[in-house]
Amino acid sequence: MSPRKNKIWRYFQKTSDGVECKACKKSLKTKDGNTSGLHRHLEKKHSQDYVEYSEKTDNSLLSPPKKKQRTMVEMLETKSKYDKNNSIQKQFDSAMLDYFCTDLASFSAVKGRGFNKKFDIANPKLSLYPRTTYSRKLSIRSREVQAGMKSIITEITPNLKSAAFTSDLRTSRAQDSYISWTFHAFDENWRLHHWTPHVQQFPGRHTGILIEGKLDSSLEELILPADLPMYCVNDQARNMKLAAKLSKPFDQYLCNNHILQCAVLDSGKWKCRPIIQKKPSLAHGY
Numbered sequence: 001m002s003p004r005k006n007k008i009w010r011y012f013q014k015t016s017d018g019v020e021c022k023a024c025k026k027s028l029k030t031k032d033g034n035t036s037g038l039h040r041h042l043e044k045k046h047s048q049d050y051v052e053y054s055e056k057t058d059n060s061l062l063s064p065p066k067k068k069q070r071t072m073v074e075m076l077e078t079k080s081k082y083d084k085n086n087s088i089q090k091q092f093d094s095a096m097l098d099y100f101c102t103d104l105a106s107f108s109a110v111k112g113r114g115f116n117k118k119f120d121i122a123n124p125k126l127s128l129y130p131r132t133t134y135s136r137k138l139s140i141r142s143r144e145v146q147a148g149m150k151s152i153i154t155e156i157t158p159n160l161k162s163a164a165f166t167s168d169l170r171t172s173r174a175q176d177s178y179i180s181w182t183f184h185a186f187d188e189n190w191r192l193h194h195w196t197p198h199v200q201q202f203p204g205r206h207t208g209i210l211i212e213g214k215l216d217s218s219l220e221e222l223i224l225p226a227d228l229p230m231y232c233v234n235d236q237a238r239n240m241k242l243a244a245k246l247s248k249p250f251d252q253y254l255c256n257n258h259i260l261q262c263a264v265l266d267s268g269k270w271k272c273r274p275i276i277q278k279k280p281s282l283a284h285g286y
Contacts, residue, residue: 007056008035011042011049023049081127092126097138107131149197153222159188162229165250167215167240169206177202179214183222197222208242215247224249236262 012019012028019028019038023046028037043050082089099105109115110128119126129137157163167181179202184194198218204210224230232250234240235258244252 006035007053008038008042011046011053012038021045080125082125084127088123088125089127093129093137096128096134097141100134100138107134110134146197149195150222152193153183153195153197154224156185156187156193157222157224157228160185160228162231163224164231164233166233166255167211167244168235169202169211169237169240177206179211181215181218206239208239208246211239211243212246215243216249219249 011022013022014020015027017027019030020026021028021041026041026045028041030037042053084090100107108131110131116128119128163183163185165181165183167179170178170180172178178199180196180199182194182196184192186192200214200218202211202214230249230251231253232244232247233253233255234244235255241252241254244250
């Protein structure tokens with residue numbers, strides 16, 4: 001930039017020996033019109049003039065501020081991790097467990113370099129644990145949540161007129177089978193309660209007799225009143241129908257929505273006979 005255009009020359013003037021500061025008359029050297037030394041002199045020796053110059057000049061022309069070297073104490077504070085009982089670390093651990101549950105994320109995610117780098121930037125004091133630690137912590141939380149739900153169900157059942165249960169079998173992405181059942185009931189204030197207090201891995205054959213044994217053993221943990229009417233709603237799968245039929249506490253009801261869904265799917269395949277067979281069940285349900 002030429003001397004006429006660069007506003008730094010308002011504070012300096014050229015001499016036969018180089019450049020002279022107008023404020024302190026100090027002689028400075030410049031090479032090939034380079035004004036970096038003039039910037040530094042004005043910043044260090046004449047701070048008020050430098051502020052005035054900065055306000056009138058594009059910030060991109062100014063030399064970037066020097067980074068302050070961190071002290072040893074600051075470096076140690078940054079590198080040190082929170083104690084496992086620290087409130088922030090506990091909140092983070094709880095949030096990580098929520099992440100694995102709600103996003104169905106794999107525990108192996110904690111091994112990724114990109115995953116770890118995000119937290120190093122956000123808060124380097126946070127600790128990420130091995131995947132086995134999160135698996136163990138999640139098992140503990142699962143038992144705590146199940147105990148809480150069972151406590152609520154046991155508390156409200158004395159005032160219930162009846163209760164309904166739905167049960168189903170699911171297969172995970174890893175091809176592991178799980179059995180679950182959900183509790184449904186209205187209390188005396190017509191408030192709907194629906195909880196899923198039982199989710200358990202179910203390896204082996206999925207026969208109706210084995211399913212019935214799982215359902216009965218899990219129901220015994222709730223300690224429900226013996227005279228409470230209970231109903232079980234399940235789909236058209238033969239093993240589930242047999243399990244609900246064999247289970248003594250239940251009156252069985254088939255899921256009408258599932259029957260209707262099967263009928264619609266069959267109609268799309270032009271299978272008339274299965275639709276006719278399901279028609280009585282549909283008429284009974286609706």
